[in-house]
Amino acid sequence: MSEQAILVTGAAGFIGYHVARELLEAGRSVVGLDSLNPYYDPALKQARLDLLTPRSRFSFVHGDLADRSATAELFATHRFPVVIHLAAQAGVRHSLSHPHDYADCNLEGFLNVLEGCRHHGCEHLIYASSSSVYGANTKLPFAVDDPTDHPISLYAATKKANELMAHCYSHLYRLPTTGLRFFTIYGPWYRPDMALYLFAKAITEGRPIKLFNHGQMRRDFTYIDDVTQVVTRLIDLIPAGRAGEAGGAPARIYNVGNHSPEELMHVVALLESELGRAAIKEMLPMQPGDVPATFADVEGLMRDVGFRPSTPIADGIHAFADWFRRYHGV
Known part of the structure; x- marks a missing residue:
């Protein structure tokens, strides 16, 4: 694989920041792109970016992938030679009220990335998908081959698009692609629109936390350091397009999860213990677009890159809470 810079889109985002940092610490050069959009507080994105920009092998591009000419x-x-595409308009609930944001970023922006890879010699595109593609599936664990x-x-x-x-x-252009269906990734420098962060903020401020489906939720919480190991191991595992595999196209999809779903109430209890305060719990019905449980079958990653998640939930919550207290001064 060439030693040219790797592109990490969404480099100021939660997963993008950690992936860029891991690559830099491994001695790779990184071009990080981010639009720094205001979906959540850009100050947090800038704070992550401030940790990357002093590094000599990192360069930052402030840009929007939906801008076709600038992306080209x-x-x-x-x-x-390698593109790790993590930029996206995230959030299930936000998509209910701001649908065009998702068409612009997740569809048009992704098409522009594909075109850039196709025309300019990319050897491997790794991109973020989501466990949300399993939708109304009730079979657990979710397997890559499930509908x-x-x-x-x-x-x-x-x-899914x-x-x-x-x-x-x-299939058409023999562009090797690897899609990653992420399952509830968490850890330091977390997104403030995600449940753990919202819970921590509410607990420290003495406000109620909202527990949907009356708290009867299970999530395959996956610690961010396990995720970065997966991404970096996959860089050089370029799909070859074997006969009978994905129609012969050089394309693969993996689940990236902990393979161990946790009861939400147990996770809340761990967070209460770390923050030293009891949560005020507001029990609510299920939200539109949400699912009661996620559980990843990660057999593909175990087989192909030897991935076995190694961070117990108690250790991960401790690391997140420690960062949260320091970042917010609480």
């Missing part, structure tokens, strides 16, 4: 110019200039044609949110539909678009480019 970026790819033409750098001819990235994903019943999304229950627009966000999930755009992520990304998988289909990537497969199309793999």
